[in-house]
Amino acid sequence: AKPTGRYLHKDHQLWAPLTLADFEAINRCEKSLPKNFNFAGDVLDQWSQKEKTGERPANPALWWVNGKGDEVKWSFEELGSLSRKAANVLTKPCGLKRGDRVAVILPRIPEWWLVNVACMRTGLVFMPGTTQLRAKDILYRLRASKARCIVASEEVVPAVESIMSECPDLKTKLLVSPRSQNGWLSFQELFQSASAEHSCVETGSQEPMAIYFTSGTTGSPKMAQHSQSSLGIGYTLCGRYWLDLKSSDIIWNMSDTGWIKAAIGSVFSSWLQGACVFVHRMAQFDTDTFLDTLTTYPITTLCSAPTVYRMLVQKDLKRYKFKKLRHCLTGGEPLNPEVLEQWKAQTGLELYEGYGQTEVGIICANQKGQEIKPGSMGKRVLPYDVQIVDENGNILPPGKEGEIALRLKSTRPFCFFSEYVDNPEKTAATVRGDFYVTGDRGVMDNDGYFWFVGRADDVIISSGYRIGPFEVESALIEHPAVVESAVVSSPDPIRGEVVKAFVVLSAPFKSSNPEKLTLELQDHVKKSTAPYKYPRKVEFVPELPKTITGKIKRNTLRDHEWGRT
């Protein structure tokens, strides 16, 4: 297969493939981006070549299990030919064209990886979503993105069917299931008959590759768009120094397919280094299954949210003998130093925390070889220049608390998101002076280590999920018992923080049993929007604190929850 990336130096042959060394040099700002880049052609197909020449150890590219005895193991060669078949499904019977947006709502099944790589091969814009999304969430995503196609599993079908008529841009529904469904094309059937011959599209480095929906304090989730190179090249150093991966490693990154963490740990960082991506279907998280998996399979590298480690250290970990585990990572929410200590005491393994967000990927990390300061998120990851800034975008000295920010000017880092699609105001609002501001507050110490303090806005980070209070309040207000509500974070020993709703009841519900009504409201939110957002705590109040202009003072409620004056 002809690689699409080009060398930049005149003395190099035009079509000589880009190498890992080139990607590292680009991240170190020692080389500029190639004009064209395609992860499938320039990375995956190169590993396939290396398999053939014996330059890569015999290690699958993807290893999937479901805990019921089913298993899939693909080499890069197999991943290549199967994803070419999937690419032909998307372009031929589905009729999709380069630049079209494709919503992909699939659980952790091998087809998610096939469709992902097929989108790269065809230049389609991949938009992953968690299977926890509800009809209203899916409707918003399909309409906002003008998606041409949705690829979904069976459990998502009823929700999609209920909103189909309101999505005029949606032309194709592709079902990944052994069963067929009226009005849906069958991925399995089309895949069987699809050709494995496909020429990878020569995508531009800055061409859109993926869109992630990300929550903020107000409004519906924004569409953070990433380019071919921001995702495809931007995680080279993260894969090498944070994940510490080599082509002989097997990484288990337990993120849901809907989040950028799946892209980082289960696609880009790992495959850039030629490592094997291990996946457990695990429809419902369970600590016993989790620990059994680590004892059964030769997983070398583990990445999971701090909430998972908080759940695991409740168990007697000394009873388990992990087969090959040597490197453990965490990110998505702050890790408490006690958990790091407990994990180390029980397993003998360090826990390397990384910090990032959908828009920027991983920007700080405890990288292999660096001293770990428990409670710190580590040092900046190249090529980012991470600083703490004040409200005017001025850099603050070490030890001073401010907002965690990334330098954008004069050179915008290539691994940064391109924009919030169709939302120039929100895109512009993230820029302060020469910096992009993350919305997180923190401190940098004299050694360049970053320490997380909290959100600068009302966004709630619970179990690694980024939850906008407005989305939960909008769901609550649909219930007849709710006159108004205010949703804030509340501390939780396992989930770090949880969603708490302060609710003012309508007259007919004022005398309801509070426990029963709490359950009813929780159930209502779980049905109305993705269940991970549901308020795990509910308090009924006669009124909400407000400013003179009538704006709800969420910060007063939050400070009260966190015991702050």
Ligand code: BCO
């Ligand atoms: O805890 P509950 O049982 O009360 O509620 C759970 C589920 O049971 C419930 N639910 C799910 N599907 C449902 C449903 N209820 C009714 N009907 C359905 N169909 O909803 C609640 C969901 O909560 P959960 O997802 O936290 O579940 P769980 O099982 O407690 O999982 C724990 C974790 C830790 C495995 C999970 O929270 C998790 O995966 N967290 C990590 C999220 C993550 O990957 N974040 C990274 C984002 S990307 C990023 O941060 C960029 C920077 C690196």
